[in-house]
Amino acid sequence: MTLLNESNLRSITVRIPILNSRYQRITGKTVYEIGCHAAGVEPMPMSERRSLKVASVPVTAGGGLIGNFAEVVAIILQRFTDVEAFVTQGTDVTGFQEAILAGADIIFTADDVTCLAYNVHTGKQSDNSLATGRAFAALLELASGMIDDEVLVLGMGKVGIGAYRFLTEKGIPVKWYDPKPNISNDIDREMIEPRWKDACWKYIIDATYTPCFIDAENVSADSVVAAPGIPFGLTSEAVDKSRLIIHDELETGIVTMICEAMQA
């Protein structure tokens, strides 16, 4: 997983006011509705969401605090899902305890390996990487209308696995590639496409951490590319040639996490 940096957090903050209208324009849904679609849950009425308390706990362990990461998570939740989100004063285990004592219904927290949402009442948890994969597969599906060709998923880490699961649950055909596949049992090994570079793809999900490796030859003027990967995997020529590129660094993944954590 690529760790976000302060520049990523600044661009997220700048994008927050415009993301709902951008995604509504290309998918017909708000970020919250996209998160529900990705998680496979019905939207909760706003009056119920407003009464949910959600804590964001900063973690100093490992590489430590990343700028105002915990604040940005709380802002994303507040802005797109209308819950009452707050950042704990304490960090790490102390912050986690503070969240419980403050009556948090759901707790978000992240170290260098895992970004977690935990539902205190049901024990339900959501992992950001898997949720992000589902979120970008949902964005690709919604923005494409009817998917009439195979979707190429590049990278079969947790983000790629989340995307693969969402697509196959919907009956959408998937090809995938990862140079070092270490995949879970539900991934069909027959669908690996080692020669993906020799083809042009209408639908791509870039779930890798590789910069600028998807070239203009791999896309067409019809292509829709969902790119949660950081750094961004397309060359500028591939971006210019594609019909649509969908990219955000944190927002849809975080919103999908709360939708998963609120599942019954």
Ligand code: PYL
């Ligand atoms: C969840 C994001 C999405 C992409 N990379 C992931 C990342 O940056 N994870 C690290 C988060 C660390 C947060 C730090 C803090 O400020 O609380 N421990």
